[in-house]
Amino acid sequence: MGRRLLTITLFVLLTALGILSTADPVNNSASGGLSWSSVNGDTDESLNDHDELDGGFPSLDGMLQWAIGHSDPAKLELKAHDVQKLSADELQQRQMELKELVEKLEMPSDAKLMKIAIDDLNNSSLSLEDHHRALEELLVLVEAIDNANDLHKMGGLAVVIRQLTNSDSGIRTTCAWVIGKASQNNPVVQEQVLELGALPTLIMMVKSRFTEEAIKALYAVSSVIRNNQNGIDLFYSEGGDLMVQGVLSNATADIRLHRRSVSLVGDLAEHQLEYSSKPEPSFFSSCALVRPVLDLTKSDDLDLQEKVLVAVKNLLKLKSAEPLIVDGFCGLNGALERMRHQLQQEEEDRRDYATDVEGLCKEVNLLYIEKLNKVSQVPT
Numbered sequence: 001m002g003r004r005l006l007t008i009t010l011f012v013l014l015t016a017l018g019i020l021s022t023a024d025p026v027n028n029s030a031s032g033g034l035s036w037s038s039v040n041g042d043t044d045e046s047l048n049d050h051d052e053l054d055g056g057f058p059s060l061d062g063m064l065q066w067a068i069g070h071s072d073p074a075k076l077e078l079k080a081h082d083v084q085k086l087s088a089d090e091l092q093q094r095q096m097e098l099k100e101l102v103e104k105l106e107m108p109s110d111a112k113l114m115k116i117a118i119d120d121l122n123n124s125s126l127s128l129e130d131h132h133r134a135l136e137e138l139l140v141l142v143e144a145i146d147n148a149n150d151l152h153k154m155g156g157l158a159v160v161i162r163q164l165t166n167s168d169s170g171i172r173t174t175c176a177w178v179i180g181k182a183s184q185n186n187p188v189v190q191e192q193v194l195e196l197g198a199l200p201t202l203i204m205m206v207k208s209r210f211t212e213e214a215i216k217a218l219y220a221v222s223s224v225i226r227n228n229q230n231g232i233d234l235f236y237s238e239g240g241d242l243m244v245q246g247v248l249s250n251a252t253a254d255i256r257l258h259r260r261s262v263s264l265v266g267d268l269a270e271h272q273l274e275y276s277s278k279p280e281p282s283f284f285s286s287c288a289l290v291r292p293v294l295d296l297t298k299s300d301d302l303d304l305q306e307k308v309l310v311a312v313k314n315l316l317k318l319k320s321a322e323p324l325i326v327d328g329f330c331g332l333n334g335a336l337e338r339m340r341h342q343l344q345q346e347e348e349d350r351r352d353y354a355t356d357v358e359g360l361c362k363e364v365n366l367l368y369i370e371k372l373n374k375v376s377q378v379p380t
């Protein structure tokens with residue numbers, strides 16, 4: 001089972017036994033013998049690399065309560081109030097016992113935890129809070145690819161997808177998050193999500209007036225269709241292109257939505273260039289898309305500027321970009337000029353990043369000139 005869950009279970013036990021809260025008077029050594037420190041040390045790489053922390057990681061507290069709710073009470077035989085009356089010697093004795101207990105304790109398998117979470121989510125007589133906890137647990141579990149692959153086998157994917165239409169926006173948000181995480185770089189789960197018909201719902205959800213819901217829905221849409229031709233075809237036929245265009249041209253939309261939309265445009269163009277034998281969608285060959293993308297460079301967010309330049313680089317390479325290139329590619333020069341000026345004003349601490357982005361500006365400019373020369377030489 002996952003390290004995180006193991007350490008959490010350990011923490012639950014220690015807390016339930018009253019050991020952690022009474023550890024201080026005896027030099028904090030109470031938990032020293034146990035692998036307690038790993039609770040904090042165990043960071044999740046995959047959560048750090050992207051803005052998936054956007055919505056905040058499910059609270060540890062929520063997980064603890066959930067885990068306690070599913071613990072075997074017979075195993076929690078020591079009582080907190082007993083511990084408080086103990087002398088230092090007795091406490092040390094208890095610590096030894098506890099250590100043995102933890103060693104002997106059988107930790108539930110991921111499959112068992114998944115089943116509990118799925119059953120809870122599917123049980124309409126449970127409270128909203130229970131449903132939240134079940135989803136938070138699933139969010140952690142599906143990060144492991146084996147668990148993500150098991151989700152559908154256990155009937156869980158259908159349950160999560162059904163909850164995308166829950167009346168509670170928090171539930172909808174976490175459902176989208178679970179789907180996005182389970183299908184990220186996982187063609188098997190991508191196909192399952194598509195077959196269960198979740199993509200149109202997710203596309204709709206991006207228009208939610210709840211920002212977090214919109215962000216997680218867009219994350220899920222991107223995960224489900226990434227490098228997946230079926231998904232991409234469905235994306236276009238369900239109006240995903242208009243949805244993205246709407247987000248890009250909405251100046252007041254959250255910056256995280258802008259970043260994700262631009263990345264999605266870049267990914268779609270890249271997929272078209274590298275893998276697709278289909279005609280280029282008209283989506284790419286219009287200033288209705290390119291101009292709002294370029295306008296985002298007005299932001300002083302370097303990450304966003306970088307993503308715009310990467311997307312523009314891919315867009316410029318498409319065959320259908322040629323008519324736009326002849327006409328100045330929807331104001332590319334002006335945007336690059338403005339960006340260069342902005343980048344030169346960057347503070348010292350962002351200088352290196354700004355230099356990288358400036359390099360990317362140059363690349364885009366060279367590519368544009370190269371394409372322009374090529375297009376101009378074609379006799380008309």
Ligand SMILES: *[C@@H]1O[C@H](CO)[C@@H](O)[C@H](O)[C@H]1NC(C)=O
Nearest residue numbers: 024025026027028029088089
């Ligand atoms: C606390 O720790 C110090 C040094 O580690 C030790 O000398 C002292 O006896 C300890 N006190 C108790 C109450 O265990």
Ligand SMILES: *[C@@H]1O[C@H](CO)[C@@H](O)[C@H](O)[C@H]1NC(C)=O
Nearest residue numbers: 119120122123124125126127
């Ligand atoms: C749903 O939850 C209730 C309350 O915990 C429980 O009594 C019931 O058996 C559960 N239903 C199913 C189908 O698991």
Ligand SMILES: *[C@@H]1O[C@H](CO)[C@@H](O)[C@H](O)[C@H]1NC(C)=O
Nearest residue numbers: 118119122123154155156159
């Ligand atoms: C969810 O509950 C319904 C009945 O409410 C049941 O038919 C279905 O099998 C359950 N799904 C799972 C995965 O347990």
Ligand SMILES: *[C@@H]1O[C@H](CO)[C@@H](O)[C@H](O)[C@H]1NC(C)=O
Nearest residue numbers: 209211246250251252253254
């Ligand atoms: C633009 O985004 C804002 C903020 O998220 C939202 O309130 C508004 O409805 C959006 N406008 C359109 C036309 O989608």
